[in-house]
Amino acid sequence: MYLIISAILLPFAAAALIPFIHNKLGRLNIGWLALAAPLSLFAFFLYQIPAVSAGRTFKETLHWLPSIGIDMTVYLDGLSLIMALLITGMGSLVILYSIYYLSSTDSLPHFYAYLMLFMGAMLGVVLSDNLMVLYVFWELTSISSFLLIAFWYHRKNSRAGAQKSLLITVFGGFAMLAGFLMLHMMTGTFSVRQIAVELTQYTSHELFYPAMFLVLLGAFTKSAQFPFHIWLPDAMEAPTPVSAYLHSATMVKAGIYLVARFTPVFGGNSAWFWTVTLVGLITLFWGAFCAIRQTDLKALLAYSTISQLGLIMSLLGLGSAAIHAGDSTEGAIYGLASFAALFHMINHSTFKGALFMAVGIVDHQVGTRDIRRLGGLMAFLPFTFTIALIGSMSMAGLPLFNGFLSKEMFFTASLQVLDMEIFGLGNWGWIIPVIAWTASVLTFVYCAIIVFRTFFGAHKPEKLDKIPVEPPMGMLISPAVLAILIVAIFFFPNVLGNHLLRPALSGVLPGITGAAPHIEAWHGFIPELWMTVGIIVFGSILFISFRKWKGIYNLIPAGWTFNAAYTSFLNNLEKNSRYFTSSYMTGHLPHYFTYIFSFFVFVAGGTLMWSGAFHIDVSNDSPLSVYEVLLVAVMATAAVAILFAKSRVSAILLNGVLGFSIAIFFVLFRAPDLALTQLVIETVTTVLFLVCFNHLPDWRKENSLKHVKVRNAIIAVTGGLTIVLIGLSVNSTDMFETISSFYENSYELTGGDNIVNAILGDFRAFDTMLEGLVLFIAGIGVFSLIRLKVRKGPKNDEN
């Protein structure tokens, strides 16, 4: 039974079928059918929870390329399950939402086919155990993300955003592939679990660190970590359901998943700890800092996603210390960070999904998401306001919402660092809680901006395109479900913790017991609580005084952003490659011939010369006769004479001399069939030349420049010399047994006495048939070229 593999393939099958079913449906929205796939998969993965939370894992293998260790091996453990539930659960909600969000003028079959393609690929990423298979699915998610960002491809920004996301994520994916290959070189396997077991022996291998950083590069680009975050805000050109699904809940979590999955492989290493933690913290801070200045609600959410992804990433980095500590009390304490990472990943999907959908509703109902035009919408969109409020408060880490729980764990984990005496943390550890707290204050500020700038303040109807009203019920269901989850998780966190997070944690930190805590909202008046209070106080002050300090955003020069660097890099690449290509692709046939023959002489001939392949031995030559020497002299003279021919008739006749001399050679060299054919063909060719030349301009002297002539002469002479050397070397060596004696049985095999004819008509009859086809095609070409009359339309303006 390949149930899990079928689960991965189901969305692909749906993607393939959607375009065909679409036409048959009439007025029914194809989205309702598409919804069936994630819903049934969600049910399937829910059904796996009891077994997985009891510690069972499932493995299925479908052999693909077993000889090189590439098999479709899927592995379902707690970590994969939590991701699969996220993918299918969010997928269901987003599809439901999109049915109401997209207009009937959009190409729905494309949208749902791409979405299904993404869902299948994403499931493949989180369920594959084999790294090569994982890589294929990984790139498929990049491609489907590209297609979805460019869904409204008539917009220039959509195309640019799609290109940017593809270039950056595929660059990272490619680096990751190199990292995977290095892992394979060290351990000899592509299985992640196998590598985790075996790599401990190779920590001093020279490829260990390159492999680690390349894999991280893949994870960081995909999860929009600093400085690769620049693609995510531009990806907001996608329809909002796509932003909610791919660019906040699932695809950008692929990098998080990868880091979590590779924690057992690289965890416990100080480079891994510092890189993942610091990149995560910088991203957390920078994303929050940039989010505040945004005026487009979706861009604000994009930067907040970047920031939250950084938070999760830094938690995974902090948690990897547990592997260094091993299965001990310290290990269990450090492992809390990994648990918090998984917990926050779920929480982030709920509140960010709700927020994206709420912003989508605002955009849909009001016609803009620019906060300078919005305000006072609470009275018009009360449901949407409630959802946005819940989402924002959860994101800000306020109590009564799930974000509070994971945010508090984040503070706990960052404070624990102060007690760690590993990885040089004694001196620099204080940096971590400071950045964490500062970034959280900024998070509070942008959460306040979302709520207050959109829903409070003065309503500005003159700046809006539409009169705001609540959307249809169907559009509110999905965000409402998420909002309910946000609150439900706060009150019953251990349902999630015991059934999903605990088994998932054992996938991140195998062998470390007791790291998964009993989640509680109230711990007494501990430092974490005071940190939250401080965030509320300072955050409120900063929000109220925003106008006073927003000048600091102008301190960064415009040309110094990563976006500017990306754009100028791309422009220069385009300009220089065009310049380089057009410098040799001139459109002149003689130039191209020059390249071809120079390549032959200098590269092919030069290599042979350099490797000492030329070897000349004339002792086996057959004897010379007078006729042959004469004939050779005649041909050589005729050939050279062509170069100096004064008229075209003499050139053609000299060519004829060559052809007929070759016919005589064929006679001398015991090839009667060739001689006959050559005679006929040469006669026809000469006639053809003569007829054609009647219509062609006069034979003129070459009017090329002198240095061009000299260069051509050098290429010609060296080309001839190369041929001579190759010919002589081949003639002097006898590396292979001849296969020609086989054909001497032609009478027994084919009933033919003439071996040449038997080869052509029997042994290689198929070739001969195709040769006839070539003649036929050439005939059609000749015929149509002669009959072709170019239609002269109205004369176009040449300039």
Place this chain on the structure above:
Amino acid sequence: METLIIILVGVLTAVAIYLVLSRNLIRVILGTAILSHAVHLLILTMGGLKTGTVPLLGEAETVYVDALPQALILTAIVISFAVTAFILVLAYRAYQELGTDDLEEMRGANDE
């Protein structure tokens, strides 16, 4: 004998390459025709020259020259004829349409 023929092939190739590199379309066509002559001779020589009798069974002798290169050349002669005929007509049409046989003047459109 083989050495002599290979040198002849080299001469023919050099002449052919020089003609092909020319700007003049007719010379290019002549060059390709000569190049195919050279290649035919080369293939035949590679099979060994005069090592036996004509490859027709039933003669008294039992040693034949290599028949395989001959079969290959037979195919090549016909194909090269087809190609020569085609480019000749192409040259004729190109001259009619463009009014030149100078390859330097025949350039692809600047589509970038």
